Amino acid sequence: MVFKPIINAAKNIVNKNKMLKSIAFKFYGLHEERKAKKEFYSRIKSININKYVDTSNKPDLNVIVLTIDCLRYSNLSFTGYQRETTPFLDSLKVKFRAISAAPWTYPSVPSILTGLYPHNHNAYIHSKVRHLNYLKYFKPIRKSVLTLPEIFFALDYDVYFETTIGLARFPLKGRIIPKIYPEDAPAEKPLNDLKKWITKRRKPFFAYVHLGDLHEPFAPPKEFKSYFGKVEEKPEDKEGYRENRILLYDNILRYVDYAIEQFYVFLEDSGLLDSTILVITADHGEEFWEHAELEAKYFYDPRGHSGGHGHNVFNEIIEVPILFDGALKKKGYYTENRVSSVDIMPTILDLLGVSHSLTFDGQNLFEVKNKKRPLLSEATGYGYEKKALILGRYKLLYAPDDGVQWLFDLKKDPFEQHPIKDEEVTSIFVDKLNKMLKEDEKRRLKEIIKLKISA
Numbered sequence: 038m039v040f041k042p043i044i045n046a047a048k049n050i051v052n053k054n055k056m057l058k059s060i061a062f063k064f065y066g067l068h069e070e071r072k073a074k075k076e077f078y079s080r081i082k083s084i085n086i087n088k089y090v091d092t093s094n095k096p097d098l099n100v101i102v103l104t105i106d107c108l109r110y111s112n113l114s115f116t117g118y119q120r121e122t123t124p125f126l127d128s129l130k131v132k133f134r135a136i137s138a139a140p141w142t143y144p145s146v147p148s149i150l151t152g153l154y155p156h157n158h159n160a161y162i163h164s165k166v167r168h169l170n171y172l173k174y175f176k177p178i179r180k181s182v183l184t185l186p187e188i189f190f191a192l193d194y195d196v197y198f199e200t201t202i203g204l205a206r207f208p209l210k211g212r213i214i215p216k217i218y219p220e221d222a223p224a225e226k227p228l229n230d231l232k233k234w235i236t237k238r239r240k241p242f243f244a245y246v247h248l249g250d251l252h253e254p255f256a257p258p259k260e261f262k263s264y265f266g267k268v269e270e271k272p273e274d275k276e277g278y279r280e281n282r283i284l285l286y287d288n289i290l291r292y293v294d295y296a297i298e299q300f301y302v303f304l305e306d307s308g309l310l311d312s313t314i315l316v317i318t319a320d321h322g323e324e325f326w327e328h329a330e331l332e333a334k335y336f337y338d339p340r341g342h343s344g345g346h347g348h349n350v351f352n353e354i355i356e357v358p359i360l361f362d363g364a365l366k367k368k369g370y371y372t373e374n375r376v377s378s379v380d381i382m383p384t385i386l387d388l389l390g391v392s393h394s395l396t397f398d399g400q401n402l403f404e405v406k407n408k409k410r411p412l413l414s415e416a417t418g419y420g421y422e423k424k425a426l427i428l429g430r431y432k433l434l435y436a437p438d439d440g441v442q443w444l445f446d447l448k449k450d451p452f453e454q455h456p457i458k459d460e461e462v463t464s465i466f467v468d469k470l471n472k473m474l475k476e477d478e479k480r481r482l483k484e485i486i487k488l489k490i491s492a
Contacts, residue, residue, distance in 0.1 A: 066217045076211040086191040087393050089183060095192055096389035098364050099313040100243045101231075102185075102381070103300075104149065106160045106202050106295060107251040107346060109322030110134055110356040112290060115371075120265050125298035126317065131361035132371040136412045136427055137321045137378045140354045141174065141347030142204040144416040145320040145378065150184045150209070150245070152382035152397035154413050158182050159476055160208035161416035162221065165438065168292045168339045168419055169347075177208055183395065184212045185382055189243035192391070197234055197242065199227045201249035205320070213245075221256045224248045224296035232303050249295050251323065253345075255285050261292035275326075283325050287417060304363070314364050314388055316381060319357035321346050327353055327452065336439045337420045349416035350425035350434060351453050355414040359402065367403065375427060396480065411473060426470045433466035442467060 058480045086092065112118055116129040118133075138148035143162075144155040155161045159182075164174040178184070186209075190196050199216035200206050205214045218227055227246055235242065250257070262268070270283045272278045297317065304310045324344055328351050332343040346354050359381060361367075365388075379399030386393060398413075409429035417423045421438035430448040434441060434456070442463045443456035457463065 039089050043064050069215060069217060073210075073214045077214050080211045081187065081190065084183075085186075086183065086188065090152050090188055090191060091392035092390065094234075094390070096391060097241050097242075097312070098389055099309065100189070100316070100385055100389070101313060101363075102149070102245045102316045102318070102385075103297065104146065104205070104245070104247045105251060105317070105319045106205075106247060106249045107321065108290070108293075108319035110319075110358050111322075111353065112287065113358055118298075120287050120291075122265075122287050123294045124303070125294045126358070126360060127362045129317070129362040129372065130365055131367055133359040133376045134373050135318070135357050135359045135376045135380070136414050136425070137319065137355045137357045138398075138414060139416045140321050140350050140414060141418040142202055143208055143318045143418065146205045146247070147178050147184070147300055148379050149318065149320070149381050150186065151178065151182050152379050152399045153182065154379060154398045154477075155416035157398060157481065158282055162418060166337075166339060166421060167417060175207070177210055178212065181209060184209065184356050185385065186213050186243065186245065187291065188386075188391070188393075193240065194313050195238050195240050195242040197231065197244040199230065199245075200247035201227060202247055202252060205247040208226070218249075220249050220252065221254060222249070223256070223258055224293050225299070228296055228300045232300065234396045235309070238308070248293060248296075249322075251286060255289055257285070257289045257292050261288050261295070264288040264291045270390050279325055286323065286325075292476055293425060301362070310363050312364055314385065315362045316385070317358070317360040317362075318378060318381065320378075322352075322354045322356055324349070324351065327351065331454075331456075336436065340419060349417065350414045350423050352432075352447075352451075355425060374405075375412055376402055378414045380405075398477075411469065412416065413470075413473070426466060426472065426473075428466070428469070431466065433463065433470060433472060435467060 110116060113123045113126060114121045115123065115132065118484065137145050138154050139145040144160050147158045147160040150155060152156045159176050159179040161177050162171060162174045164171055186196050186198060198213040201218040201220055201222045206213060206217065227248065231244055231246055256492040265287050266284055269277065269281050272281050304313060323346050326344045328349065329343050332349060336349065338348055357378065359376065377399055380402045381399065383397045383399045384402045414425040421436055423434065423436040425435040430446060432445045432447055434443045442460065443458060443464045444466060445453045445456060
């Protein structure tokens, strides 16, 4: 194509000039917002939400969901971590240890906003071998599935969605009107914009904010760059590099904790805290090469390397927090029993007293009766599909195309270094997983038939 080199050259000039980049991104954001408005209102007109949700009884509590990209549970200081990374988050009323429904953003955010696992909401890479470059295999959320933003819009709420990570909005195309930021935008920027938006509200509101500070490229503000110690430019060995990455990550996490605290103070000072349910979570965690040797030996990765997220379902990648504050009766509530990110949506609707006939994979977090219910994480973004099924203290890591069928005893082996490979034992858990997936398939077919009959 004749114009491709010219376009690429123009992009390079814009990217090197901060002012030009900011202006270009602003116009791009406005263009995307206008386009999204048309798609969103067209979608709303085409569905009858009243079939599934009682919109006659209007709740009056505000809801804010803050998702911190790449926030791994084990690096929060209330978990006993070596650094005091999150003094503010530690102080929140309610804390849960959760399993993310997926190990990367694209399928994980829809799970937060639909209460469904990826195999039920459909937004993941539909190919045998996965890679972020395989764009034609990316699928959106099923048309029959409702999202939290759509439900709140139908309840006559003001609805807001902003993200610094593009993959958080792409699967929600037509379901949101996003305000977008560059990936290196610091947390204070979207949070300050949210403050401005909130001050203009005259109705109850729902806001979803996705912060990308802990996602590469790491770009902490100067005041926090060396908060827990100076990060070396070029460590001499692999272990030194790893330790420096963790140090940089922790420095940034301390900044994110500070930025959220400033937002929380705004809610307090504005008198909104007692009328707002605040949820803070993560779409997934982050690996710092804890399983590099196992992954290199047993798992195929088209990138030829491991680390980060999206490629596997070890706990450092899928364990995340779910934190609540604001208009809640409970205080000082914390349990190490694992829950799921698919629990967020049904919990919010129950807290607001919204009547509905929707089916969720999740449950109300405050009413979970079976502490050993199966929890799933799936829909990897690199290599072959890998699924994790957690049942109490046991965890199955199932990747049949990699020849992996492992069981971990998380009580005896919390860092997942010694897999049980006995097929007689692991096959019991594989059968449970397959039964769960088959039951979900039957349920989906019944719902499709029911929709067609009532149409």
